[in-house]
Each structure stands twice: as structure tokens, then as C-alpha cells.
Amino acid sequence: MGGGPAGMEASRVAALRGHEVILVEKENRWVIALSFLDKRIRNRGFVSYNKVLQNNFKKLGVKIITKKEADTNFVSTIKPDVIILACGGKFRTPETITSKKKKIITVPELHKKAKIFLRIFGPRFLGWLTRFWLPMGKKVAIVGGSLQGCELAEFLVKRNREVTIIEESGKIGEGVVDFRLALLLDWFSKKGVKIYKNAKVEEINDEGVVINQNNQQILVPADTIIILSPLLPNIELYNSFKRYVKEIYAIGDCKEPSLIVDAIHQAWEIVRHTMTIEDLQRKIVELEQKIKELESRVQILEDINEIKELQRRYVDALICTEWDECAECFSEDAVVDVYLHKPVHGKENIRRWFKEELSKTHAGKEGDFVVHPIVKVEGDKAKGRWLLYMMYMYPRTGQSLFWVQGYYKNEYVREKGKWKISLMTWTERLGLPGGGPPTGLW
Numbered sequence: 001m002g003g004g005p006a007g008m009e010a011s012r013v014a015a016l017r018g019h020e021v022i023l024v025e026k027e028n029r030w031v032i033a034l035s036f037l038d039k040r041i042r043n044r045g046f047v048s049y050n051k052v053l054q055n056n057f058k059k060l061g062v063k064i065i066t067k068k069e070a071d072t073n074f075v076s077t078i079k080p081d082v083i084i085l086a087c088g089g090k091f092r093t094p095e096t097i098t099s100k101k102k103k104i105i106t107v108p109e110l111h112k113k114a115k116i117f118l119r120i121f122g123p124r125f126l127g128w129l130t131r132f133w134l135p136m137g138k139k140v141a142i143v144g145g146s147l148q149g150c151e152l153a154e155f156l157v158k159r160n161r162e163v164t165i166i167e168e169s170g171k172i173g174e175g176v177v178d179f180r181l182a183l184l185l186d187w188f189s190k191k192g193v194k195i196y197k198n199a200k201v202e203e204i205n206d207e208g209v210v211i212n213q214n215n216q217q218i219l220v221p222a223d224t225i226i227i228l229s230p231l232l233p234n235i236e237l238y239n240s241f242k243r244y245v246k247e248i249y250a251i252g253d254c255k256e257p258s259l260i261v262d263a264i265h266q267a268w269e270i271v272r273h274t275m276t277i278e279d280l281q282r283k284i285v286e287l288e289q290k291i292k293e294l295e296s297r298v299q300i301l302e303d304i305n306e307i308k309e310l311q312r313r314y315v316d317a318l319i320c321t322e323w324d325e326c327a328e329c330f331s332e333d334a335v336v337d338v339y340l341h342k343p344v345h346g347k348e349n350i351r352r353w354f355k356e357e358l359s360k361t362h363a364g365k366e367g368d369f370v371v372h373p374i375v376k377v378e379g380d381k382a383k384g385r386w387l388l389y390m391m392y393m394y395p396r397t398g399q400s401l402f403w404v405q406g407y408y409k410n411e412y413v414r415e416k417g418k419w420k421i422s423l424m425t426w427t428e429r430l431g432l433p434g435g436g437p438p439t440g441l442w
Contacts (some may be wrong), residue, residue, distance in 0.1 A: 001237070003027065005260045007086030007251030009267035012063045014084075015060035017271065023062055026069040045140035048161060063407050063422055070237070075244045082247040084270065086263075089231040089253035092440045105203060116245065134159055137223020141166060141209045143201055144228030147175030147259070150184055152226065157191050164194040164220050166211055172197060175259060196220070197327065222354050276292055303377045307412055311370060314421065315388075319368050323359065327351035337428040339406065370408070380414040381422075388426065404431030 003025030019301035057064065068074070075083065135224045140156050142149045145167030154165045165172065165188075172195055173181040188195065196213055203210040208222035228403065231253055238250045249270050252263035310329055317325035330336070330347050337343040344353045368390050375384040386408040 002086035002088060002252070002254070003064075003066075004088055004252060004263070006254075006263035006267040009264040010084045010086060010251060010271050011270040012053065012060070013064050013268050016056070021060075021062045022080070023057075023064045024068050024070050024074075025066050025361070027066060052418050053367065061336050072244065075241055080245055083245050083249070084242055084267070085241070085248065085250045086267065087234060087237060087254050090234045091107070103137070103223060104227060106291055107229055107231075110226065120373050132161055136161070136226075138162060139208070139221055140164070140221035141220050141225045142228060143209070143225060145169075145174075145195065145197070146228070146383045147173065149228045150176055150181075152228070153193055154184065157188075157193060159290045162192070164196070164222065166196045166201065166209065166220065168198070168200055168304075170198050179214055183258070191352055194220075197282045226372050251361045265304050300377050303382065303414075303419065304375045307375050307377075307382055308373055310406075310412070310419050310421065311373065311384065311386060311410070317370055321332070321359065323354035324351065326354050329421050330424070331415045331422045334421055337425045338424065355434070382412040382419070384408070384410045384412065390431075405429045406431075 001024045003023060007023060007025075011021045012132075013020045044104040056062075105118050122431050134156075139162045141164045142153055143166045145165045148239055149165055149167070150173050153165055173184065176184065185195075191374075196211060196218070199211040199213040199218075202217065204214050204225055207219060208227055209220040211220060212216050232255055233250075234254045235250060238248060238254075242248045251266045251270055255266075314326060317323075317329070325345060327350055330350050332347050333345070334347055334350060335343060335345050336350050336353065341353075341357070368388060370386040370388050372387045374386075375382060375386060388406050388408060390404040390406075406426055406428045409425045409427070410421055412419050413422040414420075
């Protein structure tokens with residue numbers, strides 16, 4: 001609720017997060033609060049902020065309701081899950097200022113006039129028009145020397161007005177960045193801007209403003225006096241709406257007077273951490289899916305490691321001629337199909353094959369090792385490819401004769417919770433000239 005900087009940023013971020021967003025603005029033109037700022041942004045060569053927001057809102061499906069002041073009836077009708085109040089602060093005119101003279105302009109009056117002219121002319125033409133005409137006199141006294149007062153003074157000096165700043169506290173430029181304030185005060189000095197600190201307004205008369213500074217009365221001549229009254233939090237709506245929704249937040253000047261950049265950041269922070277019940281449920285589902293995905297990935301990694309360990313155990317048992325250990329690496333209906341041997345089916349047949357046939361070959365009489373495993377797991381089945389190196393040695397001296405390289409193309413199955421080899425094939429790739437090892441060595 002509120003079409004100012006905080007309300008717009010809250011709407012944008014909420015829509016990006018997938019919320020259904022309704023932006024309610026009591027004026028007949030939304031984003032009016034940024035019109036002058038938008039002009040300054042364009043003058044610095046940047047893209048129109050208002051234009052960017054309007055395009056984003058169209059793409060994101062933000063529903064905008066203007067000329068509507070939100071009340072309890074409106075809230076009870078649309079029944080929102082979350083309300084974000086960005087309706088701005090409220091101004092309080094100092095009690096010491098009681099004059100009704102036309103030369104006095106308060107902040108609410110200034111806002112009202114600005115909105116009228118903005119609707120008629122738009123920010124760009126209005127900015128140009130103010131160089132030639134302003135609805136105020138030549139001499140202007142600004143009561144209030146914080147950031148708003150200093151920016152207004154700068155604007156009026158550039159419009160050829162004689163400006164005086166009156167500040168009740170001892171500090172000028174509250175809220176202005178330090179380095180910017182130093183430059184601004186130096187510029188004020190060069191432009192003849194008079195500044196009264198620790199000065200309290202006692203009277204406004206036909207001649208100007210009577211102030212009291214250090215127990216001394218001073219008349220500040222002025223044709224127009226602009227009262228920049230303090231901006232206060234505006235929480236009445238917050239208190240009236242909070243019984244209608246589970247979540248309600250106040251941001252921007254509505255919560256605490258702040259700069260535009262602070263209001264925008266505050267809106268972003270609030271929406272980023274805001275969750276409806278549906279959001280929470282969706283988040284839980286997403287987290288559950290991620291947990292399942294992580295569990296699946298961890299399981300696959302554990303399976304791959306177990307299969308690698310199985311293959312290492314097999315090769316180690318082969319080197320040590322532990323034939324029963326070799327056989328235990330296979331599933332009950334496994335198949336062995338290796339180079340220069342007939343296929344063998346079934347675990348017990350494979351056990352006999354190790355003991356009766358493979359034991360008569362060079363097995364266990366060379367150095368074997370497997371490298372470069374590529375394993376792909378799919379549920380309770382897997383496939384793997386390995387390179388096997390065998391170093392043939394002369395049996396009488398133990399000297400190496402030559403190397404042989406081949407590769408396993410195996411299949412695996414999870415049997416009673418343990419991975420077993422269900423199909424083992426081994427094919428020679430390099431070595432063994434003539435189709436087998438030299439004869440007469442063993």
C-alpha cells in the first residue's frame with residue numbers, strides 16, 4: 001500500500017518471488033513520488049527509473065490500483081495474506097508557528113501543489129518551467145535545515161531566489177553524506193545563502209521571520225516562508241490492519257523517516273524474508289526435493305566407491321591366486337567371458353573354472369593392476385570399464401619380459417545389499433604377440 005519508492009520496490013521483489021501482488025495508491029498517478037528524482041536520474045544520463053519499473057510491473061503481472069485509499073473494508077474484501085504498508089510519513093507543523101498568512105508554505109501544501117503541476121505538465125516540462133516561474137517570492141526562508149531543507153535551498157538558489165536556512169538544532173544537513181555536505185556548504189557560502197543554527201522561530205509577520213538565536217531576536221526578511229516540518233512515522237493504518245492479516249509490515253517513511261535508498265533497501269529486505277503459508281509449503285517441498293536429490297547423489301557416490309573396491313578385491317585375489325575369494329566377487333548367475341577362454345555361467349561354475357583352468361595359466365605369475373575406472377550406476381545395476389595392465393616376468397629369474405594391456409567391460413548387480421559382478425569380459429588391447437604368452441615359460 002503506497003506507490004512511493006518503498007512500495008514499488010516491495011511490489012517488484014514480491015512479484016519476482018512469485019507472489020500475486022496488488023499495489024494500491026491513493027493518488028490517480030502511481031510513482032508520483034519519484035517524478036522529480038526520475039528527472040534528475042535522466043539528466044545524469046541514466047535510464048528512466050519510472051520507465052523501468054512500469055515495464056517490470058507489466059512483465060511481472062503487478063496489479064496497480066490508483067485513486068484508492070486503503071481502509072479496513074478494502075482489506076477485508078481482498079483478504080491478502082501479507083500487507084506491506086509504504087504509505088509514507090506524516091508531517092507536523094511546529095506549534096510555535098501559528099500564522100495563517102499566505103506567505104507561509106508547509107510541506108503538505110508544497111506536496112499538494114507539486115502533485116497538481118506534475119499531473120498537468122509532467123516532471124520534465126515542470127523542471128524546465130521552474131527556471132522561469134515559481135509560486136513564491138524572491139526572498140525565501142526555509143525553516144528546517146536537514147537534508148530536505150538543504151536540497152530545497154539548492155534548488156531555489158538555482159532558480160534565482162535569495163535563500164535563508166533556519167535550523168533549530170546545531171547541525172545543518174542532517175542526512176547528507178559528509179563529503180557532499182562539505183561541498184554543499186561551500187557552494188552555499190559562495191551563493192550567499194544565509195544559515196542560522198540554534199535558531200528558534202518566534203513569529204512570522206509581514207516582514208519575514210523573527211527568530212531567537214542565543215537569546216537574541218533577529219528578523220529574517222522573507223517574501224515566502226517554507227516550513228519543512230518534521231516527518232514522523234505513520235502507524236495508524238498498521239494498527240488498524242494488523243487484526244486482518246497474519247503478516248503486516250511497515251516500511252519506508254511510514255515506519256521511520258529515511259532516504260529513498262534506505263526505503264528501497266528496507267523493502268527488499270522485508271520481502272526477501274517474507275513467506276506466506278503457501279510459500280513455506282512450497283519451500284518445504286523444494287527442500288525435500290533437494291534432500292532427495294542429494295541423498296540420491298550420495299548413494300550413487302557410495303555405490304561407485306563400493307564397486308571400485310569390489311574390482312580391487314577381485315584383482316588382488318587374482319594376483320594372490322585366492323580362487324574362492326575371486327568367486328565370491330560374482331553374483332549367483334554371473335557370466336565370465338574373457339580373452340582366450342570360453343564363457344562360464346553361474347557362480348559355482350566360475351569357482352571351478354578359477355581352480356581347474358585359470359590356475360594352470362600365467363594367473364598369479366605376473367604383476368596386475370587396474371586403472372581409469374568409469375562406472376555408471378542405475379539403481380541396483382551398474383556398468384564399469386577398467387584398464388588392466390599385466391607385467392609378464394621370466395619365472396626363473398623374476399625379470400620383466402613385456403607388458404600387456406587390456407580392458408574389462410563389466411556389469412554389476414546389487415545382491416542382498418552387496419555389489420557383485422554379474423558379467424565380466426576382458427579383451428586384450430596391446431601385447432601378447434601371436435595370440436598368447438610365450439610357450440615353455442611355466
